[in-house]
Amino acid sequence: MAEQELLVRSANDITETWVLNLLQYHHHHNLSGIGGTVRLRKWCLQDLKSKETLGGGCSSRVIVKVEYEVMGDVEHPATTEEQLKEETFVVKTVPSQGVMVDMLTSEGLHHSEVNQYGKFLRVLVTWEAERRGVDVGMMAEIVPSHVLAVSDDHYFTLVLPDLTQLGYQTRLLEEGLSGPEVMVTARALGRFHGTAVAFKMVTKTNLQDSFPTCFHVAHDQSELFTFFHKAGFERLHQEWEGLPERAALLSLLKPYETHATTFVVHNLLPREPFATAIHGDPQPTNILFKYTADGDCTIKLIDWAQARYSKGTYDLVYMLSIGVEPEVRRQVSSQAKEEYFKAFNDTLKDLDAGLAYPRNVFDEDMMLSEQLSVVWCVSSINLLYSSTRLQRRLYCILNDILYSPSIKPLHYFLPESSSSSSS
Incomplete structure (x- = not known):
């Protein structure tokens, strides 16, 4: 058949x-x-x-x-x-x-x-x-x-083995990932992204051209970036305005709100040669963990609908922002970045890709991805979920990123026309 x-x-x-x-x-x-x-x-x-x-x-x-x-x-x-x-x-x-x-x-x-x-x-x-x-x-x-x-144009059917029957377990978004689970996921993402870069370099393959419709391409008319961003920020204003302790954050968020769609579309553009295939939505419910008797752990990533060709660091920051409680994120974030960076470069070396991910390029990609997570968290956590626990997670993410001395002002990374119109 x-x-x-x-x-x-x-x-x-x-x-x-x-x-x-x-x-x-x-x-x-x-x-x-x-x-x-x-x-x-x-x-x-x-x-x-x-x-x-x-x-x-x-x-x-x-x-x-x-x-x-x-x-x-x-x-x-x-x-x-x-x-x-x-x-x-x-x-x-x-x-x-x-x-x-x-x-x-x-x-x-x-x-x-x-x-x-x-x-x-x-x-x-x-x-x-x-x-x-x-x-x-x-x-x-x-x-x-x-x-x-x-x-086809309107329907799809996807059949997978039931991974829970094979010993895999998932986590609820509200629950969040533990520190050890963050480390396992960071290493796995680094290996995956490094493998995709090695594949395109060794085989001289343009991933977007060779695999059409496999990667979602961002555009400024997409409802993913217009409806979701607008609704997310509107809800944030409804909940935060009138709260003096939130006024400063709302002020810092203003450039992100004004240029949300332009910034997201521009930021998701691939930067060569380290642009890679990314999952796009590595939240806890899309990561399944399997533990062995001696304590080792492997993961499976499911739900690849938002796969893109972009910066791999976006997946890492998205997981750390949306999928982890603030206390855990603050404790393990630096180590997770190092585990990811090492796994990425080890994979490039093992597969003879002929290049290495420079530290300065990685650091800039991390910063851009953290900026991107500001808009994405407002558009997802704040719009789709309303529990007290997740609202606290959102507040802590925004507070940590917007007040970070390592994050440059947004206008440095906007297309020239948008930056000029905001000044």
Whole structure:
């Protein structure tokens, strides 16, 4: 069966016939050397209710549990008992409710996510393993292998193994990441970003041209940067005006509010040669952790809809800002930056990329990313979540960045026309 025929519009379209066709497709396209005919023994469907506002509004997610056997597999002869298999899949389909309902498809974010799994991530994982001369490389630890990734103009269907059944755990945004989890994630992001840079340098590949629709491109008419920024700052004024202790911060935020869209679009532009593939949304619910008996930890990154070609430091700062409680962030931020920087450069060296990430360039990228996080935090935490804990997190992020002596005034980094109009 062709993968396009497995596209469904909602969980209601998942039938026994669809499940059987998915299994047959999975065994013929994803499992090397597996032949024979799939016979479905039993299956069940369960709703996967997200505890996060944004996660629950972005898409419909259901669990599909299957029990089946593969008949006539002459290359892998076995008894019926040995051929009996059980698997659990997460099926993600078109948005059903919430603020992201129209934006996902109008912005093409559903194509980005599907094509990341089906094209770019698969290529990167394969290339990195071959480059290292191993069967399974380091990227396979970070990127979950998918079963199906398909989309059209209005719908998408993404099928992944249920990682929680494989021992992975996630964290709620409100909960935040622990210090050790921040370190593991920082190292993983450094390895991922370094691998993407090494890939483009060694293969002389232009990632945006060679992988069209895999990376979301920022533009000043995008609702991601117009509606969200405007609504986020409006809500901030409603909550903060009249509070004397917040007046100074509101004053410092004024340039960011005035030039939010221009600044974000300009700041997301790739700066060569260290521009890389970034996840775009490494918040706690998109990072899954797996601990071994001896205390080691690996992660998987899911939800690649906002993948971009930009500064890798944006992912690091986003994770540290949105996904970590203030006390933890202040305690581990410096070390996390060093772990990321080292992992990035170690990866470039290991893969013979022919360049190293200079400290001064990294430091400037970090500063630009911290500035960018001011707008992004106002547009996400403040708009989509309203708990006291997350509002405190937002206040501390803004306070720490806007009063930091290492952060230059915003007008230094605005396009010339916008900077002139603000003076």
